[in-house]
Amino acid sequence: MPTKKTPEPAQPKSYELAFSELENIVAQMESGQMNLETSLAAYQRGIALLAFCQKSLADVEQQVQILNERNQLAAFKPEID
Numbered sequence: 161m162p163t164k165k166t167p168e169p170a171q172p173k174s175y176e177l178a179f180s181e182l183e184n185i186v187a188q189m190e191s192g193q194m195n196l197e198t199s200l201a202a203y204q205r206g207i208a209l210l211a212f213c214q215k216s217l218a219d220v221e222q223q224v225q226i227l228n229e230r231n232q233l234a235a236f237k238p239e240i241d
Contacts, residue, residue, distance in 0.1 A: 175216040182209040
């Protein structure tokens with residue numbers, strides 16, 4: 161008997177959208193109102209969103225590092241009065 165396969169959720173369009181969705185999933189899971197199957201699906205989606213967010217942050221960090229190396233920006237030193 162063939163199993164019904166659910167379509168994969170779309171990749172988030174931005175870090176902010178992914179993070180917001182992840183926060184919503186965590187809140188839903190913490191509420192304790194999800195059944196086991198729904199909780200598992202939410203957990204899997206959360207893992208995918210977390211990976212997306214981590215990759216987005218790593219990419220931005222790398223871009224900032226490259227910009228700092230190219231421009232040789234000095235570290236910020238606040239003036240003390």
